[in-house]
Amino acid sequence: MSLRFGMLGLLCYQDMSGYELKKTFDTSLQFMWNTKTSQIYRELQRMEEQNHVTSSVEVQDKKFDRKVYSITNRGRDAFHEWVNKFPKNLIAPIRDEFIIRVFFGEQIEANNLTFEIQRFKKQQEEELETILFIEKEAEKSAVEERLEDSLFYWLLTIKRAKKGIIAEIDWANEALELIKNKGREEQ
Amino acid sequence: MSLRFGMLGLLCYQDMSGYELKKTFDTSLQFMWNTKTSQIYRELQRMEEQNHVTSSVEVQDKKFDRKVYSITNRGRDAFHEWVNKFPKNLIAPIRDEFIIRVFFGEQIEANNLTFEIQRFKKQQEEELETILFIEKEAEKSAVEERLEDSLFYWLLTIKRAKKGIIAEIDWANEALELIKNKGREEQ
DNA sequence: AAGTTATATATAACTTGTTGAATATAAATT
């Protein structure tokens, strides 16, 4: 259900098509909820069936028609209820196939693990750059669209994402060091 | 597929029933891959169909029969291939409904957000205790079952989990402070 | 003695998420 409410939350800011919703997801909720475009479209259909949103087709000359979705009062109520009612367990379920492989590390060929942890570290560093970019964008759009009240909360979530990534990079450095020393001892 | 390979990895250590597999998951892979018992049983069926495991029913007097699964050579090969072939993208997808709510924080009633972040912090602190317990258990069973080679990698993943949790607690403290100050300014 | 909780096993129904493909235009590149 969280996908639905993430979408409803974004539709509170403004009306959007499925495509725009996906793009907005990618520059805001991306680091708290992953989703594929196909899932967005399917969910929009269901949301329309359940009157959480309405759609209107906007005819554009030469281009595709845009199907633009608006949140309904019913949708707003449902969102408001959801956002105020937190689940019992606040720790997010984890599904991380990288670290499972590390767990079974004695079955990984010697240099392969080092190589993959280095790659992991690089990807986390890139992710940090992405977050920094998103932070700037958030600040810009808060001013442009008069969403200064929202910005405070956006920045809270960005701060958390940053800390998480820094912890990953920190771990990767320590892990690489430990593996190097282990190799040395075993000579 | 990662669930399957997590299960195969554990079955490399020893034969187990579905119930035991779930319990082992909960004290080892729990903080990298969540799963429900029902999923374990269904996956075992499929794994048997595809000859990654075989089962034999162990009759016990008075108690339920135990259906004990063993990894096959085919299963071992499949696992070995999987554990050595890392995915292109090493960053795990995230699905965290707690932090989405924080993102839309201006729609949360005043004291509710503070209350929920405090609850989040407490749950993370408990999770840290759990990890510490798992760490001790890992060290114990490594000695008892002569899995000292594995222990090194287990501890790597535990180290990572710890760092992640500490980052969460750290964020929660900062967030609570920021929210307190924000409230003060707005008076 | 009765009720509850933990252990132990498993299936069915449902919901959610992923993969891959189909369709079509505009803009950029070779």
Added chain:
DNA sequence: AATTTATATTCAACAAGTTATATATAACTT
């Protein structure tokens, strides 16, 4: 001029994950 890439929309098939339920014994609590 032809090809590729980006924009834009959607659906069908499949895989994975969740919820609810059923069964049964042992151990513990009231």
